[in-house]
Amino acid sequence: MSLDVDYYELLQVDRTADEKTLKTSYRRLAMECHPDRNPGCDKSEAKFKAISEAYDVLKDPQKRAAYDRFGKAAFENGGMGGGQGGAGFGDFSDIFESFFGDAFGGRQRGPARGADLRYDLEISLDEAFHGKEAEITIDVASACGTCEGSGATPGSGKRRCNLCGGHGKVRAQQGFFVVERTCPTCHGRGEVIEDPCKVCRGEGRVDERKTISVTIPPGVDEGTRIRVAGRGEAGPNGAAAGDLYIFIHMSRHKVFEREGTTLFCRAPISFTTASLGGEIRIPGLDGAEHIIIVPEGIQSGKQLRQRGAGMPVLQGRGRGDMVVQIDVETPTRLTARQKELLREFRETETGAESPQSAGFFDKLKGIWDELTD
Structure with missing residues (x-):
């Protein structure tokens, strides 16, 4: 489990802020917490690094668009180099396809990763001070227990898709161009289930209500985001699950x-x-x-x-x-x-x-x- 704060909240701007507003807010915050003005203060140094990372991403239109859509996940595992001096896309085709679809081709891929989930949790100031173990209940698509997420009836298997020959893509001539699209039969997997599971109807996942224990660390504040890896929705046909993001909200205290x-x-x-x-x-x-x-x-x-x-x-x-x-x-x-x-x-x-x-x-x-x- 990891924890991070939204870049817009770090820079104290709205998500619709223009370039000038971003720059003005960044310069003000950077001046306040610059290490040279706060010698020996680890907190100021950490905050200076965090706002610099946030500004490096949001000032770049491409990085900002990716962040708005995927959050920090856009820069993990070889994605765009947020906060690293402007490194480019780790895999340009991944981002290109996410914005423009499959019409321009791309490599064959397996089942898509499951969707991320969001949960809003309200806690008291006392709980934010001491931290707590919270139990939350969510409705989520989980891997089917009958077929173990494969989508196939136990004992049966999968065969290569006849339409695309196992490539997951089909090509069609359109005038002078050859357009490659995701196979409509196997949906890009390259395989077809011969006997779909009766419980999940070949999806490999079913809807469930789950109770999850989450550790809330001391010091969290309004808008703090806690990431619980792999506790989002299960992917179809055995694909990896998404993540669960818990957003903290603070109730009003009587005194403080x-x-x-x-x-x-x-x-x-x-x-x-x-x-x-x-x-x-x-x-x-x-x-x-x-x-x-x-x-x-x-x-x-x-x-x-x-x-x-x-x-x-x-x-x-x-x-x-x-x-x-x-x-x-x-x-x-x-x-x-x-x-x-x-x-x-x-x-x-x-x-x-x-x-x-x-x-x-x-x-x-x-x-x-x-x-x-």
């Missing part, structure tokens, strides 16, 4: 919001704590209680950062940070004694205690004086 590996939350504090300083305790997703030191005189909107208290780094080491935004709460239910103390405090105010408000009203007074002169 997430941006990459950083966790954000808002913490209301009393105006006395804001004035005199103190500490607040935030329970983290790791089960620990994180003590946040509040400096005296803090203002609403100020953010306090707790290093290493955020989300795990996906397929890496370490954790991000927790950022707590302070909201100073004005008291609404005061006792008579508390009101008396506040009045005493107000009588001792000089304006130096709240320089921002004093400065603001000084500016307003200056504007008024200008208008009335």
Whole structure:
């Protein structure tokens, strides 16, 4: 099982983004995480390599078209050289036929590989933090158990196709041209089943409902794609199965919001704590209680950062940070004694205690004086 992130998501652009938008987003992200600006940071170096690979593919129209249709599978096993400095097609006829059909010929091939499947899985932020073993149920075409995927009744066999002579292709004269097409009798396999299996009717596969266990690693995020090799649909007549792709979606958390590996939350504090300083305790997703030191005189909107208290780094080491935004709460239910103390405090105010408000009203007074002169 392998895991990768969509190239468009890496570059933070829509799938319809034009060349200029791609370039602008790539330059911005590359500048942010370039190794020279983040010396010694393995995370930044890995992200720089990933976005460079994504941009190398999407800036090239041919590579982008192949990626849009096949995903990263277009560049595996000798395909187009995504991220490798522009290596060409590993097998040009494969891609050419996938876009234009068989009309221009091509080598004989066996049964087509089974289709890939997609499954959307929603998990909580806590599950994304710790990882989990998930069981998913899918309806999938699986290899027929009666004929073991061959499509032939047990004990019977296959014979060479009489129409194409076992080549899988037939030729026809059209004016000055000779056009080669897939054989309509054997569908390109070169063989014909003499006695088709009664269960799968010669297809070699039947529809089944399967439950599959999948490991969700710690640190996954919205849009993360997990590939489970060989768990897609079985190919016809014993061909290889496709892959299963699981796309992760995050449910909303009651307290925390997430941006990459950083966790954000808002913490209301009393105006006395804001004035005199103190500490607040935030329970983290790791089960620990994180003590946040509040400096005296803090203002609403100020953010306090707790290093290493955020989300795990996906397929890496370490954790991000927790950022707590302070909201100073004005008291609404005061006792008579508390009101008396506040009045005493107000009588001792000089304006130096709240320089921002004093400065603001000084500016307003200056504007008024200008208008009335």
